[in-house]
Amino acid sequence: MLFAGVLSMVGLGVASVIVYRGYARDLREPQEVINSNTIGSSVIYDRHGNKLYEYIPEFEGLRDPVALADISPYLLAATIATEDASFYGNPGVNFRGLARAAWENLTPFGSDLFEGSGGSSITQQLARNIYIDFDERSARGRTGAERKIKETVIAFELKQNYSDDQILEWYLNQIFYGANAYGAEAASNQFFGKDAKDLTLAQAALLAGLPQAPGDYDPTNSDKLPFAEARQLQVLDLMIEHLSTVNSIPTLGDKNNPLLTLTVAEIEAAKDEPLNFVDTSIDILAPHWVWYVEAEVTKMCHAGLFEPPADLSCDKVVRQGGLRITSTIDLGLNSIAERIVNEELSRTEAQYGGHNGSLVAIRPGTGEILAYVGSRDYDREDIDGEVDIAQSLQSHGSTMKVYTYLKAFEDGWVPSTFVEDEKLVLDVGGLPRAVNNWNNSFLGEITVRTGLSQSVNTTAVRTLMDVGEDRMRALAHRMGITDLRQGDCGPTITLGACEVKLIDQTFAYAVLANNGTMIGRPTSEDLPDGYRELDQVSVLSITDADGNPVYTFNHPEEVQVVESAYAYMITDILSRDAIYWSRLTIDRPAASKTGTSEEFRDGVLMGYTPDLAVGVWMGNADNSQMAPGTFSSVGSGPIWRIFMGEAHAYLELEPRSFDRPDDISVIDCEGHSEIFKKDTPAVKDGDCRGPDGRGGTATPTPAGPVFPTTSGDPTPTPDGRFAFFYTVREGDTIESIAEMFDVDLQDLIEANSLKEDDIISSGYVLVIPRQAVVSPSPVPDPDPSPDPEGVIVPVPSGGD
Structure with missing residues (x-):
């Protein structure tokens, strides 16, 4: 069989079928594996839907999976020309890469000779990225050879069970492009500030060249930008070299409808196109709030206020849960x-x-x-x-x-x-x-x-x-x-x-x-x-x-x-x-x-x-x-x-009084008033007590005296009238104040949470409803007073 023959090339011989079945047995569906590995970055918004930040998963980065149709055809073409020109039609492996693997396993030079030399097909790279953990991917020697065999077997299985378009979509959403960006959509936004479907040919070629060595080709690093640009030119040359392949890529499985019809001249022109990079620093609004909410959501999960996505712990729910968190703050x-x-x-x-x-x-x-x-x-x-x-x-x-x-x-x-x-x-x-x-x-x-x-x-x-x-x-x-x-x-x-x-x-x-x-x-x-x-x-x-x-x-x-x-x-x-x-x-x-x-x-x-x-x-x-x-x-x-x-x-909040509880009594105390809890005698002496320490009638505490902080002008309301704050003077009555401002007596009483039998006295500040048409005379600021603060002061040596 084909699979056994291929595996024999890489050193398995007669055990090929057994090994193949061992790796292929119970292979989980790729999307399930992707979801369990990382659902994606979580995003936090303010209460009105304004994005504040995207939480970058630890050891992973930004992810924003999209459909293949939402990725520029230029990037598809550049990726295939660079990584696997035989992708459409091959059985999941690049046979030139397999020959190299055989050489590494069967010659005395060992695997180190060609380590990192590439050659893996797109499907093999996908298998490696989603089915093989990081430590195994980094292994050399015998373990590295076993990893190569494993990813080859998985690649065969993927090609047998899924369409080329589906595999390419998974690949372009998983590959690492650098700058914390995993996948074409995240990378496109990170480097160019645009969606992947809007990439130019020049930009697509630059992105397609990054996965080979994201750190070495980092375009955000001024020292490495020349290498990234040189790599982009290599990709464009590969597109010219494989032009017939590029122009035969089908449109979403339609073999009779090619995705592109590029010419050599168009590709050459792309070498001079501006790339228009954007600032790659991570945007974050209200940063302390963002970190506070991350901690709060984690604690909410631990407390059972919500269940985390399957196979994800509460400690990872924000960084890897793909959540959309609408927070309470108003960004404005x-x-x-x-x-x-x-x-x-x-x-x-x-x-x-x-x-x-x-x-x-x-x-x-x-x-x-x-x-x-x-x-x-x-x-x-x-x-x-x-x-x-x-x-x-x-x-x-x-x-x-x-x-x-x-x-x-x-x-x-x-x-x-x-x-x-x-x-x-x-x-x-x-x-x-x-x-x-x-x-x-x-x-x-x-x-x-x-x-x-x-x-x-x-x-x-x-x-x-x-x-x-x-x-x-x-x-x-x-x-x-x-x-x-x-x-x-x-x-x-x-x-x-x-x-x-x-x-x-x-x-x-x-x-x-x-x-x-x-x-x-x-x-x-x-x-x-x-x-x-x-x-x-x-x-x-x-x-x-x-x-x-x-x-x-x-x-x-x-x-x-x-x-x-x-x-x-x-x-x-x-x-x-x-x-x-x-x-x-x-x-x-x-x-x-x-x-x-x-x-x-x-x-x-x-x-x-x-x-x-x-x-x-x-x-x-x-x-x-x-x-x-x-x-x-x-x-x-x-x-x-x-x-x-x-x-x-x-917030368009109109002034209003503090609600006075029903069990508060206001006592008249020889020119000033004081409050008590009804039916509760005071246990200590004070300057205001009734005969039995409770009850009595006097002016209630209304909104609390308030002076305007600036000019003293009244505050406009939506109907063009005003709400005032009036300080009661000697001789004023609730009736005379209502008449002064031409407001309904009952409205004035309700606006200030007064009782029917309450008596007002000088010094109180009343809210005058907005129906008022006469402005009171400006209220002066209170007499200046020293700052009311106090601090603990040690007794100085020898002092008192």
């Missing part, structure tokens, strides 16, 4: 965030010495991450731009105080509870350590509202010592913090003594925006009991290589992790008081908290509206200090304020 909004971070740092870095920044934006109502800036510039080595600050452990300073006071509220404290702001010295490892305030002064007996809004350190530490570090830590874990696992932070944990991640902190503040409700997807983190049950959402959908859905974020899940009244107390303080103290008001109701670490190494601003929670970090990735006095209110604060303004406009 992310670009706004990147621009603002970079512009503000460029403006301030000479003064403040903070050269890097990070920003995370989450939609509280769904838990979806809409913007993610891991650092100012991923490609800048001088600022360690590749470090993803959003996932790095950093001190978040006084932004940690919300967990302390929230725990105190759970214990029966209220915003009006008294707490001492006096000199405080801690025993730290047997040494005294003073807890000072930002201005090294003390206010005496103050309320929780004042302590939190003005970021007073001593009151926060005293409160922490009352509620207990472990209990505060447990609350932070419930709200979304995945770190703080060490038990030696001490009372200054409330000042940022132990580090957390910006992504976690932003998610936790989104819980505050939701009045204590965590909204997201089931967690894929490996967390201890008592930690958060949900994660922020980074992926909207995943489809497999065939377009079948494997994961869809249909709807968020909700977990009430803190009672709504207590979460609202924090929001009320941060939106009515703290945001003014830090001078970071925006054009709508908003809450914010500043945080600056010791020695000004980190500046953090956490803030939110009902529609967007945003965390901003500013500092240096190498943990070096910024300039003294670089409080977050002047560093990261402006980044937050500018982004919040542009983000809400970009």
Whole structure:
């Protein structure tokens, strides 16, 4: 038989039939083998379908299989002329190559004499690439000869069972062209920025010459480009040499319809055609986000949120799974965030010495991450731009105080509870350590509202010592913090003594925006009991290589992790008081908290509206200090304020109030008002209590006082009218304000979440519905105040 005779040529003799059957037995279908080896590169998109990146499979590269009809006929012709002129019609082997194999096995020179000299047919190369693993392909000597026999047997089998067109299609989709590109489509896009069907003759000839030695002929390397161009000329000469073969290649199996009718003149002209290479650097948008989502998808797979493609582990699902991942970020909004971070740092870095920044934006109502800036510039080595600050452990300073006071509220404290702001010295490892305030002064007996809004350190530490570090830590874990696992932070944990991640902190503040409700997807983190049950959402959908859905974020899940009244107390303080103290008001109701670490190494601003929670970090990735006095209110604060303004406009979100829970009561306290949880008496003294510590009627907390950040002009709405923010003055009533702006009284009440029997008092800011036709007089900015930050300061030697 033919096969036995051929195998005898390469040294098998009478055992040829047995050997042949051994290699041919149970041969898997090529497409099945291809799919199991690699389904292909996965691609990540933003929520609107904009491509962010194609994940390159480790040890494999970019792949984009296409049909033979979608590959330029020039590339088919150039490949056949170069690799296997007898391809159409041969039994799967190049007999000249087989003769060489016989020489290698039967002469004393051994296989090394002709190693790497080529001669394998297209079908043999396909057999080698998909059926023989890398180590076996690289073998020499006897093992190399056995590999040659094996690929020859497989090549015969392939030609017996599949059409020439099918084999050629598999080959052109599997062959390595260099620059991480496997297959004609990936290579065409990588080198020329076009699909394989659009290649010119000159470009096709260059590609056809690369598989022989992709590293030596790398056209992206200026030193090797001349060799690539010389190789291209060789390919064109081979096309002329085999012109009759080139012009007899059938069109998709139609022997009566030749694919090409090239002339020598046309081929010669191609030698002078421009190749028009494109930049082969891998495009990547939002790089830190791309790597974050890769890790998240892997964890989601391990957690059983979706099943990986068959025969593929979760650790390889992104790089080799051929997935199409639609992520949650909005590329347009992310670009706004990147621009603002970079512009503000460029403006301030000479003064403040903070050269890097990070920003995370989450939609509280769904838990979806809409913007993610891991650092100012991923490609800048001088600022360690590749470090993803959003996932790095950093001190978040006084932004940690919300967990302390929230725990105190759970214990029966209220915003009006008294707490001492006096000199405080801690025993730290047997040494005294003073807890000072930002201005090294003390206010005496103050309320929780004042302590939190003005970021007073001593009151926060005293409160922490009352509620207990472990209990505060447990609350932070419930709200979304995945770190703080060490038990030696001490009372200054409330000042940022132990580090957390910006992504976690932003998610936790989104819980505050939701009045204590965590909204997201089931967690894929490996967390201890008592930690958060949900994660922020980074992926909207995943489809497999065939377009079948494997994961869809249909709807968020909700977990009430803190009672709504207590979460609202924090929001009320941060939106009515703290945001003014830090001078970071925006054009709508908003809450914010500043945080600056010791020695000004980190500046953090956490803030939110009902529609967007945003965390901003500013500092240096190498943990070096910024300039003294670089409080977050002047560093990261402006980044937050500018982004919040542009983000809400970009997302077309109208201003709205924070929802006041039904179990919140507002008490009139001799000229000012305070909030309590209904039917819950305060357990400590304060400056505002009813006779029994509960109940009462007074002005509710509406949206929270908000001043325009720029000119004070009202904000246009789609119907051409305006939404205003009006500060209530002495003598105003809800009826007189409705009359002043010519708005319906009920509309005004609903816009501000008021109750029928609520009484407003001076100092409150009301949202005036957009039906208003009269603009209020501009509201002046609040009186300037020092930055509200505080840092932990050791007691100087001999000082007090």
